[in-house]
Amino acid sequence: MPRIPEGPAPLAVRAAGWHFPETSRETAALPEPADRTPAERGVLAGLGIDRIRADDVPDGVSLATGAARRALAAAGLTAEEVRALVVVESRAPRTLLSSEATRVQELLGARDAVTFAVGGLGCVSIAPALLTARGLLAADPDLGQVLVVHGSTPATPDRYRHPVTVNGDGGGALVLSRTGPVRVLDCVQETDGRYWDLFEVAFRDVPSERWRERCKDPAVYSFQLAVQTRNRLSTLLDKLLARHGMTRGEVAGYITQNLSLGSFGFTEESLGITVLPACRDNLREFGHLGPNDVFFNLYTALERKELAEGDRAVLINVSPVAAWSVLLVDIGAEPRR
Incomplete structure (x- = not known):
C-alpha cells in the first residue's frame, strides 16, 4: 500500500x-x-x-x-x-x-x-x-x-x-x-455571492433558439466588479506566493483565461505582470473555452517552450458570478528540495 x-x-x-x-x-x-x-x-x-x-x-x-x-x-x-x-x-x-x-x-x-x-x-x-x-x-x-x-x-x-x-x-x-510533469503546488479561491445573477439566460417558456445571455447591469460588470477583481486578484496572488516564499517577479510565466485583449491588458496592469504569448494566440484562434482555458494555455506554452522544466507558473481565473482563483504550478515531476 x-x-x-x-x-x-x-x-x-x-x-x-x-x-x-x-x-x-x-x-x-x-x-x-x-x-x-x-x-x-x-x-x-x-x-x-x-x-x-x-x-x-x-x-x-x-x-x-x-x-x-x-x-x-x-x-x-x-x-x-x-x-x-x-x-x-x-x-x-x-x-x-x-x-x-x-x-x-x-x-x-x-x-x-x-x-x-x-x-x-x-x-x-x-x-x-x-x-x-x-x-x-x-x-x-x-x-x-x-x-x-x-x-x-x-x-x-x-x-x-x-x-x-x-x-x-x-x-x-x-x-x-x-x-507528474506539472505539479499543482497550491490553489486559492474566493467568491462573492452578491453577483450571483449578474449574467443570466432566461429559459422558462422560451424556445431555445431565442435564448440570449444578458448582463443585468453592464456598469456593474465594467466598473464595480472590475475594481473588486483587481483588488481580489492582487490579494490572492500575494497570499499564494507568500505561502511559498516567492515574489511576483520570481514567477516564470503568468497564464489567464481567454476573454479578450482588454482582459489581458487589465490583468497585466492590475497585477504588474506579463501574460505569456500563448494566451493571446489561443484567444485569437479559439476564443473562450470556459474552464478549459488556463490549462489549454499552459500546455500550449509548454509545447512552445515558453516555460521550461524547473519553472513555476501562475494560472489566473476570473468568473463574473463572481469567483476568482489563482493556481501555482511547478514544471517538473519531482518536488524541489
Whole structure:
C-alpha cells in the first residue's frame, strides 16, 4: 500500500488532452441576432478573437469524452482503469434531470469509476475540480489517478457574450495523480455571492433558439466588479506566493483565461505582470473555452517552450458570478528540495 505523505496532499497533472471540432469559423462571419446594437458590434470587433472552433450542433459531452480519450492515451491508461471521474458541468445541459456526468462515464467506458460533477462557478469551476481530485487522492491511498473533464459549448445560439467574449467549442481533460510533469503546488479561491445573477439566460417558456445571455447591469460588470477583481486578484496572488516564499517577479510565466485583449491588458496592469504569448494566440484562434482555458494555455506554452522544466507558473481565473482563483504550478515531476 502506498505511504500517505505528510503535509499537504500532493497533486500533479500526469497528462492532458484536448478535442475540438474540425470546423473553424471566422468571428466576423458569425450569425448576428437582429437586435444586436452598433455598440455591441463595436465591442465584438475589438475583442481580439479572429476565429473559433464551432460545430453546428455543439455537444459538450462528446467534446469532453474525446478529450478524455486523448488524455488517457497520453498517460498510457485505458478507460477501464479509471477509478474516479470528475466532470466540470456545462452551463446548459441538453436535458433536465438526466446526468451528463454519467453519460460521459458511459461513452468513455469508465464503468468502475466513482463519477460526479462539480461546477457552478463558470470558468473558475476548474479550481474546485482540482481541489476535489486532491481530496480523493488524499482520502484513498489505493487510488492512482483522477480524470477531470469538461466540454465547453455556448449556453445560447449566440456565441458572443456581450460585453465579455466569444465562446468556441472544445473539450479538455486532465489525468491527475500524485506525481507528474506539472505539479499543482497550491490553489486559492474566493467568491462573492452578491453577483450571483449578474449574467443570466432566461429559459422558462422560451424556445431555445431565442435564448440570449444578458448582463443585468453592464456598469456593474465594467466598473464595480472590475475594481473588486483587481483588488481580489492582487490579494490572492500575494497570499499564494507568500505561502511559498516567492515574489511576483520570481514567477516564470503568468497564464489567464481567454476573454479578450482588454482582459489581458487589465490583468497585466492590475497585477504588474506579463501574460505569456500563448494566451493571446489561443484567444485569437479559439476564443473562450470556459474552464478549459488556463490549462489549454499552459500546455500550449509548454509545447512552445515558453516555460521550461524547473519553472513555476501562475494560472489566473476570473468568473463574473463572481469567483476568482489563482493556481501555482511547478514544471517538473519531482518536488524541489
